[in-house]
Amino acid sequence: MGDQPSSTPPDYHNVLGITKGASIRDVAKAYKSLVMRWHPDKHPVSNKIEAEAKFKAINEAYGVYTFIHIYIYIYIYICTHTYKQEDQSMYGVHDHGDNGGGGSRGDEYTTSNDFFKHRSVDNHFSSTPSPLSKSASRRNNSSTVFPTSLPKSISRRSTNSIMFSHSARRKPPPIEKKLECTLEELCNGCIKKIKITRDVVTNTGIIVQEEELLRIKVKPGWKKGTKITFEGMGDERPGTLPADITFLIAEKRHPLFKREGDELVLAIEIPLVKALTGCTLSIPLLGGEKMSLLLDDIIYPGYEKIIPDQGMPNPKEQGRRGDLRIKFLIIFPKQLSDEQRTDILNLLQDSF
Template sequence: MGIDYYGVLSIQRNSNELAIRKAYRNLALEFNPERLQDDNAEKIFAFIGEAYEVLSDPLRRAVYDQYGEEGLKRGVSGLDGYISAYHYHGDPMRTYKDFFGTASPYADLLDYLKDPPLMYELPDIRGIKKKQPPIYHTLWLSLHEIFFGGVKKMKIRRLQYIGTDCTLTELKENILSIPIKPGIRPNTEIIFPEEGDQNPVHIPADIIFVTKDKEHECFTRENDNLIMHVEISLEEALLGTTVTVDTIDHRVVRVPITDVVYPGYKKMVENEGMPILENPENKGNLIIEFRISFPQYIPQSSKGVFQKAFHLVKIGGGFHHEMINKMILADKIMRVDPCEQLPPP
């Protein structure tokens, strides 16, 4: 069993944000170590701070409600990618200061929120309001989304002013439309200015989405190029083959491999990679890397054929594929049982 954060704050599971803040305010004041002077106060104070940090954040609360403390602290897969594990920073006084705006054990922020002073009475408003630090979100993109570009919709929840009253707020959902340019590169920051929580004391934070590439079943992205791994047999490595590529833009490209495939060999197909961000009409390259599957057993008679073939290659100074094919075919014919051979025409 993990920590019951609702139990720590003594609230119902369907409690709203105000109830969560009220519960934390009462408990944080009661168990502030500087005020209580109790041996267990620091441990309880830390549990209260951790519970508040989880339940006051919509994403953390949603993960906790569905997967519990274990899922929250292990990390889970979400609809838009992997949700990173959460770990409390371990400084409950930092949480206390962020909430009350002071380290005083006698702070009383709830009355301030219920009956805020006029705008001109706020000390921070007399000068320049401070802007909240930016809020970062990971934006997972598939190679298909990166190839074609478009618009991605993301839902966020934030505190917004109620009507024209710039002192009262309520939690609302907003849909952000995120433009995705073809060929957009990993770790690109897409900024939505001042889309964070609104409050009369601070300028809302910027919401920043940082792009990451999702894994693809066939391709790996490297700058504007696509890397593809193909496994072929030793016969195909020596005699040639054709690699069939199902491209991201739903085409089938057949790439003939006529060279000898040796360890480290790569086949580059031009203009079959990802769109180049600065000029999407142009594309990077597709690079095919090979893994050669060697046979586990070769009969002695076949080894002799190979020895003759490689000997002829050395003599001829090159790789005569047709000659090797004919020798292998002749060897197969010679090893057919006489009774199984076709009668002469």
């Protein structure tokens, strides 16, 4: 006679070594470990009977656990689906918004060190002007109107739900423009006013041109590539959302200074005799001032002098500035007489 299946299913909690509140992941992990441990092929002949019995009990326990949880999932799905259908049939209007059913949230402003963005968040049901509202403004999409009551011919319990939905309007990619700034403007900060002309769709569907004045507050320390975005300030087209306009900071080339992060680099020419004997130089600063710099070191190729806190501001740390690095370009004489060569040789031959 073959083995008869047990009439009572095994206690899968004890067989799998799990608690009653264990998650599906814990059960699967325990099952995988036990199956690998008690697989009959991994045990000698003397222990094969016990391994086969445990292996069978492990698989039966896992099967019982899986069946119970699948049954629970199906039951929950049926109950939820039935409740949802009745609820939708009761009210007949479906909300396709993604803000959780709240009211108007007003305007939201997103601000970071390199990105300014303003976007308008409309009413819970609004996305595009609805044909149900005759007074909808072309510049305001939050005036969607719904009928105050349903026709009497429509049953309150009808399964044919009435849905008020809006077709999604495509938004073109942002329009990028360069905003050139001098190092002085990026160091001290400034206000940039930019006038743009854009196409606007009127209430009658006619496209007209309007002028807009955009105001950009450049903060001290902004770097090349910083983005400032004005949402919805691009051209309007029927059936589409207006594009965003993004300005990218670009640094104008400076005649004296070069920017490297928060540091400024200044190249100074110095004659060979001053490089060897020392001197006092007048150093220009970015703000237009000058400072006196005493050099008592020997200036050699690659030598740099660091002036603290005379670089660019750090936009993330108020009051902190980078350094000014001075590089020296040594001017060598192009011609020397024989007598000069002899004198230089006599002076320098014992120095090396």
